[in-house]
Amino acid sequence: MNGLLEQMTEKALARNIPLSVQLDLTYRCNERCVHCYLDHEDHGEMTTAEIKHLLDEMADAGVFILTLSGGEIFLRKDFFEILEYARLERQFCVKLKTNAIMIHERQAARIRDIGVESIQISIYSHRAEVHDAITLVPGSLQRSLDAARFLKSQGLRVIFANVLMVQNLQDYQGVRALAEKLGIECTLDPTITPMMDGDRSVLQLGVSHDELRQVFRDRGLVGDVEEFCTIAAPADEDALSALPCSAGHTTCYVSPYGEVFPCVQFPLPTGNVRNQRFLDIWRHSERMKEVRSIRLKDLTTCTSCSHVGSCSRCPGLAFMEGNMRGPSSQDCEKSLARTGIPSANMLAKKQAARDLVQIRLVPANSITQPSGAIA
């Protein structure tokens, strides 16, 4: 984060202003990515008028950075009307997240005219056979890359977002090389999010511990490996008073149906803008306040963990595991892969598993009589 944005974020935090909001315009999508956590159905999306009204409320509440995402945002017929309103009428700093397969020269030029901060495009591999097998749409890589070129030719900032999973583990370097060739930024995220209905089976697509360990030692990716993988100093009182993340503090998420959550990855409903003012939900929701009250020192297991000061623990993933104050196992895995040191959560689980074992090996010479009974 640059210095000035950091200052503004601190100011927003002190004044309880939601500086940044992700608004999903739809969950409908024209791809069927194997790892996606959405259901792709329309259960009654907000209308154009409802969204414009929400944008008015968010602007008045102080929201500055607006991320429009989905589903696939270009499936909304009113997408450009919403984008124009957000940018030209309400002056948001707009970021777009899209698979881009509906962006051609005309759309790219229109986005340039309206002006957005960045367009993030999901690219899972530089090889069509791998990318298309993840999106389940033949030809999708070519279409996304064509769109990236159209957008770049308009002088727009494009970012490739790559999710690391078993299907594309070997290809992240290829994606980065392709991005570099095109003058495009690139991010890599090993986090697979559980389905919205709580189904966690999709997590099996995540890479193994050993594979992640290898990725975290890729100098081209992390820079100084020693520094990246070092174990942080024990957390002091100041560190333990820190916020777990920005969710509910300076950021939140709004679904296509108007539900407000602390974050896109934190499915704790806090209110609905269809029947409450956005600012009232932000300021007065008891659940939002609860999220806001949590500090690192309040975490049940993590406080005693050696990783607490440096862990990427996601409170939303912890919530989906059953406790917003508990650990997020996926982040424990990341800390272990990075440093080689198991987290307090992992050690506790191992101990619990040991305690569950009821059958003990008994030395042969101590058996005096055969028995069919289980002690």
Added chain:
Amino acid sequence: MNSLYVARNPRVAARSLDGEMMIMSGRDSTLFTLNKTATILWQAADGATPLEQIVQPKICTEFEIEPGEALRDAETLARDLASHGILQISEEPIVRGDSE
């Protein structure tokens, strides 16, 4: 001397954060914050009101400054903001939709 007209550049993102104006350049995503005078100028920059008519009632009154000096300072400020792509300036009224 001709009047100077100033208009907010529609390509920037802007939000008032507790009275402080935060502006992100549409040119290169650089973030700026405006001081009180620049914020007054930004908010009044409708493209139709000449700069002296902004300065006289809004800046001279607020800061108790002599009109000639205030106008010179405001012109310098407007040109500086224009160089960062935050404002558009012209010797003619600026109609919304004029590109940078």
